Amino acid sequence: MSSGLVNPVCLERVADACGGKLIGDPAATVFSVSSLEDATPDSLTFMVDSSKLAENHGINPGVILLKPEDSGLFSGPRIVVADPYLAYATVSELFATGFKEIGVHSSAVIDPSVSLGSNVRVGAHAVIAAHCQLGDGVSVGANTVIERDCSVGADSVIDSSVTIYTNTRIGMRCRISSGAVLGASGFGYAPDGHSWRRIEQLGGVRIGDDVDIGANTTIDRGTIGDTLIGHRVKLDNLIHIAHNVKVGDDTIMAACVGIAGSADIGKRCRIGGRSSINGHIIIVDDVVLHALAFVTKSITVVGEYTSAVPAQPARQWRRTLAHLNRLDKLVERIKKTGNKND
Amino acid sequence: MSSGLVNPVCLERVADACGGKLIGDPAATVFSVSSLEDATPDSLTFMVDSSKLAENHGINPGVILLKPEDSGLFSGPRIVVADPYLAYATVSELFATGFKEIGVHSSAVIDPSVSLGSNVRVGAHAVIAAHCQLGDGVSVGANTVIERDCSVGADSVIDSSVTIYTNTRIGMRCRISSGAVLGASGFGYAPDGHSWRRIEQLGGVRIGDDVDIGANTTIDRGTIGDTLIGHRVKLDNLIHIAHNVKVGDDTIMAACVGIAGSADIGKRCRIGGRSSINGHIIIVDDVVLHALAFVTKSITVVGEYTSAVPAQPARQWRRTLAHLNRLDKLVERIKKTGNKND
């Protein structure tokens, strides 16, 4: 169970937020969210699947979000909704303890040419360089650096210790987690006969609205044009997105994905953790990559793709590997055997 | 050979620290640690395996840690111990050049509500927000950010440029390397029919005593409860630990491991580099994962697990891959051949 500050929320507000029907006292309050098994009279919980109830009988939540057909299973305060999990997602933000005091910390260094919207928050030791534009309600965390000529759309939250290079444009309502680096120089070199000649990366990064970017994820700036992240894209932690990549709207990527330069990923794709996508690959809309998929050719047909090998006992895998590395000889032998029989 | 500051240490202190028997002058000093082949009269070295001596004859170390049965192989200063490698690990910290001046740098921003123990160090431009508690002897590096309602146990060392989100609890004697991000928002979304609805992550992170966390490693906060890292866990660099993961005491992970949400890893596991563990997986105590293992099912039996393919010449692997992708037809053919013979 988590500790920390709590935030009382009345049941009427919960029901309003998720559009559900409240059965119970609208003025009663809950203080936190809990799983079904940890439910207490002070917490809100939710039930997606009533078969889970058997192992949790006797629970007494402050309020429970549940489906119409399950409403009769509880006599206490409840909110009836079509999709309890989505309703839980929707109301979860009511319980976030908001620390975002308005105002600019006196230790922040903000160039006089920066344009700040209303209700902007800038944390201690943040640095915002010349000609940046921050929209209304933007929050910038402590020790974050925003270099020249960047813009951040209204109500976006840049957490602490983020680094944003020159010429990065971020949409509205985005959330950038700590350690993320946006707009670093892409990896571009031309061979000069002896070694590698650096190609100056002259483009920027453009990020749509409602984009989330995870901790320590890196998105390089474009070589000539911009690296493009569409609207509502969700990126987990430790993802690498190289220069000139395009990611379509509503695409979601789990942690540790790596995408090489100029790859063009469609809309509504779901990219599993630790997937790798080669440079200049095109992936159409609605493709699903399972975890650890390694995409080496463009994907033109919607579907699920994979290439990962699940772990197994080491001895067994060693035997399989040995067979795999002798497949050549095996095939040879079969051909011989086959021929004898033909 | 490394340069930098040096720290004279007398042999008596070395012998005391590792509980060994010194043969030589207790007041003599050494200034550094070296490998067997780079040993000098100013350095301490150690010998695990006396067969290495042949290629290093004539060396003249300031002192050598060695096993009882090898004591007669040297006439110079030596310390006899049962396990020379462990003894070397133990005494290595005597040679660390301690730069940790006590005190809080005047440029650090520390909220008045923060509780600081005695002998605390806070580096330049560090930011420590409201209601944090730092135990005795804690060190916080330059430019590190600790958000509200966090605690750090006695004698823990948080290096420079670390980011610690709200509601993170760190035990005693931990070491957190630069770029680590503890408590960022986990990757939780509910589909809303069109796109992805963010689920506010309301839990925290709880880290035991004697835990080491490597550079640029990320540990997300829990969705409802806390993400839990046990005592004496050691995490290398660039590891991803998602929300609600549990890692048991004494488990160790090499670099680039990725663990998806709610996985539950046992005690004393050894997780090889770049291993991947799916969400909601359970792994029992004492399991060993080789490098690059991809765990897709819970592991209930102690043992070693793997699924990696070692690199080989590209042409050879291409041939094997071609066979692999035709296994279907090969099996077909064998069945036919077999049937003819049956």
Next chain:
Amino acid sequence: MSSGLVNPVCLERVADACGGKLIGDPAATVFSVSSLEDATPDSLTFMVDSSKLAENHGINPGVILLKPEDSGLFSGPRIVVADPYLAYATVSELFATGFKEIGVHSSAVIDPSVSLGSNVRVGAHAVIAAHCQLGDGVSVGANTVIERDCSVGADSVIDSSVTIYTNTRIGMRCRISSGAVLGASGFGYAPDGHSWRRIEQLGGVRIGDDVDIGANTTIDRGTIGDTLIGHRVKLDNLIHIAHNVKVGDDTIMAACVGIAGSADIGKRCRIGGRSSINGHIIIVDDVVLHALAFVTKSITVVGEYTSAVPAQPARQWRRTLAHLNRLDKLVERIKKTGNKND
């Protein structure tokens, strides 16, 4: 197309920089670089392959870099060079908009013992500890931390939010991107019968001239000696280099590579993205690793190495995996069949 500041460059300067022959007005200017299809009268472009011209007929670039045999294909301003791509790389830096105002920001914390060359730039809230040496023309970005006893060679650029531990030596003309961590404690532990005893890492990091290090890449310090990165090495983002690794001159690594402790990588190697190299491995000069290669044994023969499996439709791969895991039985069956026939 990228926005942001622009930098007018006259054609004479372009031709001088790449050693090409200008056909056109030397005083005419261009403002940016573009791809062939986005060329405008204000931009410089380049053509490597004249077959691309068909799909881009009618373009009217400010100037085009092209091969001698293609010079007749354009009537407008053009610069004739042997290698248009290399020429583009060379002139690209003319178009970089230089924001590097000289001087030390008043909020930077620099120890009095630090030695600063001429024309050094230090950004806001940077921290430079005792006894560091920065050569002429060095640039240190905002919020970057450089700990004690480090040196940075002339004209190196350390971007914002970089962390450099004690006893790191960086050569001349290097570029270190944001989030990089140089010199963190390597991952060294000795088993003590119950758990893990930390081995203090007493070495440093030594980096040659003209080295580029990508965003959020980590290079650990040596255990006893130094971790060594040769001249002109180029490292992409999110790479892990463990303690005591050696990387030879002119070697280049794409993103997400992981190299375990004490590996010794030769000169002029090309390491594909997400490759993994085990500890204590030796790789000779001029080796090529394809993306995702997993090196488990030393490589003594020059060549290309790989072990990755390309993604395919999930159903197809599941079938192949099933066959793979039954190879044992298949081989058994073939032996039987073969024996019957022998």
